[in-house]
Amino acid sequence: MATIKDVAEKACVSIATVSRILNKKGKYSEETESSVHKAAEELGYTPNLTAKRLKTGLTGTIGIAIKEYFLLHYPVLLHTAIKVLNQQNYSVEIILNATMKDCVNLLNRGQFDGLLIAFIDNDEHALRSLIKSRRNFVFLGGSIEREDVNMIEIDYFQGGYIATQHLINLGHDNILFIEDNENLFFTQEIKRGYLFALDESGIQYKENLILYGDHTYSDPGEFTGYNSVRRLISKRQPAKQVAFTKPFRSLEVKAKRHNHQQSGWLRNGREADFSAVLTTDDKIAYGVLKALKDGGLRVPADKSIIGFGNLSSSEYLSTPLTTVEIPLSQMGELGAEILVNNIKRRDSIIKRVKLKIRLAQRETLSKRLT
Amino acid sequence: MATIKDVAEKACVSIATVSRILNKKGKYSEETESSVHKAAEELGYTPNLTAKRLKTGLTGTIGIAIKEYFLLHYPVLLHTAIKVLNQQNYSVEIILNATMKDCVNLLNRGQFDGLLIAFIDNDEHALRSLIKSRRNFVFLGGSIEREDVNMIEIDYFQGGYIATQHLINLGHDNILFIEDNENLFFTQEIKRGYLFALDESGIQYKENLILYGDHTYSDPGEFTGYNSVRRLISKRQPAKQVAFTKPFRSLEVKAKRHNHQQSGWLRNGREADFSAVLTTDDKIAYGVLKALKDGGLRVPADKSIIGFGNLSSSEYLSTPLTTVEIPLSQMGELGAEILVNNIKRRDSIIKRVKLKIRLAQRETLSKRLT
DNA sequence: CTGAAAGCGCTAACAC
DNA sequence: GTGTTAGCGCTTTCAG
Numbered sequence: 001m002a003t004i005k006d007v008a009e010k011a012c013v014s015i016a017t018v019s020r021i022l023n024k025k026g027k028y029s030e031e032t033e034s035s036v037h038k039a040a041e042e043l044g045y046t047p048n049l050t051a052k053r054l055k056t057g058l059t060g061t062i063g064i065a066i067k068e069y070f071l072l073h074y075p076v077l078l079h080t081a082i083k084v085l086n087q088q089n090y091s092v093e094i095i096l097n098a099t100m101k102d103c104v105n106l107l108n109r110g111q112f113d114g115l116l117i118a119f120i121d122n123d124e125h126a127l128r129s130l131i132k133s134r135r136n137f138v139f140l141g142g143s144i145e146r147e148d149v150n151m152i153e154i155d156y157f158q159g160g161y162i163a164t165q166h167l168i169n170l171g172h173d174n175i176l177f178i179e180d181n182e183n184l185f186f187t188q189e190i191k192r193g194y195l196f197a198l199d200e201s202g203i204q205y206k207e208n209l210i211l212y213g214d215h216t217y218s219d220p221g222e223f224t225g226y227n228s229v230r231r232l233i234s235k236r237q238p239a240k241q242v243a244f245t246k247p248f249r250s251l252e253v254k255a256k257r258h259n260h261q262q263s264g265w266l267r268n269g270r271e272a273d274f275s276a277v278l279t280t281d282d283k284i285a286y287g288v289l290k291a292l293k294d295g296g297l298r299v300p301a302d303k304s305i306i307g308f309g310n311l312s313s314s315e316y317l318s319t320p321l322t323t324v325e326i327p328l329s330q331m332g333e334l335g336a337e338i339l340v341n342n343i344k345r346r347d348s349i350i351k352r353v354k355l356k357i358r359l360a361q362r363e364t365l366s367k368r369l370t
Numbered sequence: 371m372a373t374i375k376d377v378a379e380k381a382c383v384s385i386a387t388v389s390r391i392l393n394k395k396g397k398y399s400e401e402t403e404s405s406v407h408k409a410a411e412e413l414g415y416t417p418n419l420t421a422k423r424l425k426t427g428l429t430g431t432i433g434i435a436i437k438e439y440f441l442l443h444y445p446v447l448l449h450t451a452i453k454v455l456n457q458q459n460y461s462v463e464i465i466l467n468a469t470m471k472d473c474v475n476l477l478n479r480g481q482f483d484g485l486l487i488a489f490i491d492n493d494e495h496a497l498r499s500l501i502k503s504r505r506n507f508v509f510l511g512g513s514i515e516r517e518d519v520n521m522i523e524i525d526y527f528q529g530g531y532i533a534t535q536h537l538i539n540l541g542h543d544n545i546l547f548i549e550d551n552e553n554l555f556f557t558q559e560i561k562r563g564y565l566f567a568l569d570e571s572g573i574q575y576k577e578n579l580i581l582y583g584d585h586t587y588s589d590p591g592e593f594t595g596y597n598s599v600r601r602l603i604s605k606r607q608p609a610k611q612v613a614f615t616k617p618f619r620s621l622e623v624k625a626k627r628h629n630h631q632q633s634g635w636l637r638n639g640r641e642a643d644f645s646a647v648l649t650t651d652d653k654i655a656y657g658v659l660k661a662l663k664d665g666g667l668r669v670p671a672d673k674s675i676i677g678f679g680n681l682s683s684s685e686y687l688s689t690p691l692t693t694v695e696i697p698l699s700q701m702g703e704l705g706a707e708i709l710v711n712n713i714k715r716r717d718s719i720i721k722r723v724k725l726k727i728r729l730a731q732r733e734t735l736s737k738r739l740t
Numbered sequence: 741c742t743g744a745a746a747g748c749g750c751t752a753a754c755a756c
Numbered sequence: 757g758t759g760t761t762a763g764c765g766c767t768t769t770c771a772g
Contacts, residue, residue: 001478003749014759019751026752027757044499046478050429051749053420054764061463068449073682075445079438082466091481093431093463096452108371108416110765111461129414286686312443313683316656373765384743389767396768397741421765424748480749 002043011039022047061091062339063112065098067119073283073311077140080332081116088340100126107135114339116140136342138351140335143185150342152335152353156186159324159357160193163278163306166359168201171368172276172304176232178211178225178288179280187280190308194278209274213284224287225279232274233295275303275368282307282314282323289317289364300366310360320362327355372413381409392417431461432709433482435468437489443653443681447510450702451486458710470496477505484709486510506712508721510705513555520712522705522723526556529694529727530563533648533676536729538571541738542646542674546602548581548595548658549650557650560678564648579644583654594657595649602644603665645673645738652677652684652693659687659734670736680730690732697725 008015013032020026021036039045053059062085070077071094082092090113095106100123107115107130114136122143130137131149139151167175177194179187191210198205211232213225279285285307292303299305299319307314307323314321338351378385383402390396391406409415423429432455440447441464452462460483465476470493477485477500484506492513500507501519509521537545547564549557561580568575581602583595649655655677662673669675669689677684677693684691708721 001480004751005749015750016752016760017758020758023751029757032757044478046475048424048749049479049481050420050423051764052751054418054424054766055749055751057764059420068453071452072445072449075442078464079442082441082464083438086466091463091465093461094448094452095461096456105416108414109419110371111419311683313681313686316683317686374767375765385766386744386768387742390742393767399741402742418765421748422767424750424764425766425768427748 001048002045003048004045006043007036007039007045010043011036057110059091059111059113060089061093061112062114062116062336063093063095063106064116065095065103065106065118065120068096070119071096074309074326074328076312077118077328077332080329081336084333084336085340088336088344090340099123100130103137104129104133107133107137113343114138116335116339117142118335136339138335138339138342140331141186147352148350150338150351152331152338152355154186154326154331154355155357156189157193157196159308159326160190160278161197162193162357162359163308163324164194164197165201167276167278167304167306167365168197168203170276170304170365173201173203173368174206174209174274174276176209176211176229176274176277177279178213178228178277178284180284181212181214190280213279213281213287224290225277225284226287226291229277229288229291230295233291233297276365277303277305278308279306280308282309282311282321285314285321285323286317289319289321300364304366304368305364306359314360315362319364322362322364323360325358325360327357330355371418372415374415374417376413377406377409377415380413381406427480429461429481429483430459431463431482432484432486432706433463433465433476434486435465435473435476435488435490438466440489441466444679444696444698446682447488447698447702450699451706454703454706455710458706458714460710469493470500473507474499474503477503477507483713484508486705486709487512488705506709508705508709508712510701511556517722518720520708520721522701522708522725524556524696524701524725525727526559527563527566529678529696530560530648531567532563532727532729533678533694534564534567535571537646537648537674537676537735538567538573540646540674540735543571543573543738544576544579544644544646546579546581546599546644546647547649548583548598548647548654550654551582551584560650583649583651583657594660595647595654596657596661599647599658599661600665603661603667646735647673647675648678649676650678652679652681652691655684655691655693656687659689659691670734674736674738675734676729684730685732689734692732692734693730695728695730697727700725 004015004018008018011018011032013036017028017032018036018040021028021033022040064078064081066078078094085092093112095102098106098120100117100120103115103117103120104126106112116138118140120139120142127144127146137150139149141152141154144151164175175194175198177191179191195205211228213228277285277288279288285305288305289299292299297303305321307321310323310325314323334353342348374385374388378388381388381402383406387398387402388406388410391398391403392410434448434451436448448464455462463482465472468476468490470487470490473485473487473490474496476482486508488510489512490509497514497516507520509519511522511524514521534545545564545568547561549561565575581598583598647655647658649658655675658675659669662669667673675691677691678696680693680695684693704723712718
């Protein structure tokens with residue numbers, strides 16, 4: 001590969017001159033300019049980016065740390081972020097399933113000018129190193145509570161709240177809530193919103209209306225709210241609480257976990273009546289939809305459903321799924337912009353944005369006849 | 371940031387020793403080893419990747435050039451490729467909407483050890499530079515005819531063929547074919563398969579059974595086969611050939627193009643009867659599905675449909691869409707593996723793989739009653 | 741076993 | 757306007 005030296009020799013100038021001309025910096029005569037360009041052209045010279053980077057300390061690259069689940073199911077987040085970043089002439093590297101600790105290393109290696117950290121589990125220790133490093137990064141989602149980091153949040157609480165409220169306004173008061181298995185931050189926020197809305201309307205929250213789906217974020221292929229609902233609606237085979245059989249990762253999660261094959265249990269062992277369902281993920285809602293269909297129930301005539309996430313597929317379902325729309329595109333865009341400003345302008349003002357969520361109203365809802 | 375020099379000073383050794391120990395190369399005593407590790411630890415030292423790269427000439431990074439349409443709608447290709455690459459300790463950079471010319475530059479800048487080039491339009495001139503550069507790259511899809519490049523192809527012809535044949539076997543002989551607007555290589559291959567299957571069964575191909583949908587790959591949001599079919603089935607408002615109004619990009623494409631708002635025209639202006647539909651993209655099939663529903667026709671009772679691509683959403687449709695499944699995951703995996711072998715083993719044997727396509731049979735097909 | 745030194749390709753003072 | 761030169765942080769001979 002041709003180097004700057006080759007070009008300099010061919011054009012009979014020094015390498016400094018070549019560098020100046022090719023970067024349009026400093027002064028040079030038109031004559032030398034054209035001869036340098038000619039030489040570069042003829043040699044098919046392309047500057048070595050690595051050398052440039054080492055010298056300038058800038059990589060022109062931004063990393064995006066993301067879980068594979070999000071890459072597979074919500075590519076729009078990535079897409080928007082990459083588009084914005086490319087527009088600003090940054091290259092983008094994807095880091096799959098990195099922990100926050102990995103992020104610290106990545107940043108310290110000088111490999112990136114900045115990092116977009118999407119939905120990563122908090123790790124107080126790593127977080128401190130991250131902040132101390134004074135590098136550029138922006139959190140997208142996640143559960144960081146510190147106020148002194150750049151972060152685009154999503155108001156999951158509000159999402160759970162408006163969805164539940166909407167159902168209540170339609171006359172539903174027995175609303176089944178199906179959450180994923182993972183006890184994630186945002187799952188809990190959605191549940192808080194659900195409970196808050198119930199409470200606000202003076203509806204007593206019923207423990208047997210809160211179920212687990214089989215959805216997990218670690219295994220991208222697996223999901224369903226099918227079993228939970230199937231058991232619930234088959235009167236012959238009443239759902240009942242089952243014993244835990246698998247070991248659990250942490251004590252805290254223990255009480256909220258259950259074995260895959262035994263999903264759909266009711267906390268108090270009794271049957272539950274419901275006219276509407278709210279899930280914490282569209283994929284769970286898909287399972288619910290199928291379970292209801294298989295159980296001979298119609299949507300929305302018999303049961304109403306609201307999902308969460310607005311997967312692109314949800315629009316094309318049998319009855320297009322009404323769902324809570326997470327503003328992921330906006331998140332990617334804003335996150336990328338804030339990061340770039342941080343880098344380019346050394347803008348050190350902390351930005352914390354909480355994005356509102358809206359309901360994508362489609363066809364899985366109906367009024368409750370009273 | 372701590373450098374190798376800092377570590378060396380702290381451990382009272384030379385930088386050469388630090389390098390050796392941290393890279394586990396050459397010989398060193400256990401004593402020095404532990405003191406170096408200790409110093410590195412205490413300083414929070416992480417080797418600067420850029421410097422390493424400049425020195426070794428290896429970046430440990432692989433680029434994936436992909437169109438945004440694929441990122442958004444078929445993230446599985448990216449996903450699989452990244453997973454394989456990460457396993458082999460490569461970083462992955464995404465380059466959106468690059469042309470083949472861009473690929474040449476990218477590779478020459480020494481920014482990547484290799485490039486995965488997904489579904490990129492051919493450019494003979496750039497292709498020659500690419501080959502001449504003797505860098506590592508693998509084409510994923512696309513229409514490169516030269517035999518002397520690494521390439522994973524997909525047998526679109528076979529896909530069009532088996533889909534059509536399947537419909538014929540079900541008794542259909544008037545099969546509507548709806549292609550996207552872009553006159554892409556693979557669209558043409560699918561059509562060839564369609565025509566071949568018809569011909570093989572002695573069915574006369576009818577020009578008025580070949581339509582255009584509104585689908586374009588450049589605008590990720592837009593798609594539908596809705597208009598085409600809607601016009602076709604509304605007897606009151608016969609579809610007719612319309613004049614071209616927009617300027618066209620190239621002469622070759624001209625005859626096959628039409629304005630968005632005027633899609634769905636029939637080539638010969640006459641009405642067409644059909645009992646089954648084959649489309650070149652699932653999204654077009656979605657539009658068709660809706661058009662049929664809106665026109666009071668049932669699927670599969672009245673019309674059978676086969677899509678193309680197997681979007682993850684297609685499984686969850688009203689009636690799950692029978693579709694031709696492109697083995698994108700396999701493509702990403704194989705492509706990544708071949709590329710890595712090329713780089714690591716300087717394996718210079720050209721690999722050309724043609725992946726077979728299979729039908730994902732779901733619920734949009736029925737037998738034609740004769 | 742360890743250290744000195746060359747140099748990867750480039751940029752940016754600094755001289756002229 | 758142009759050339760000389762000193763590194764950026766690291767790896768890797770080559771001596772010792």
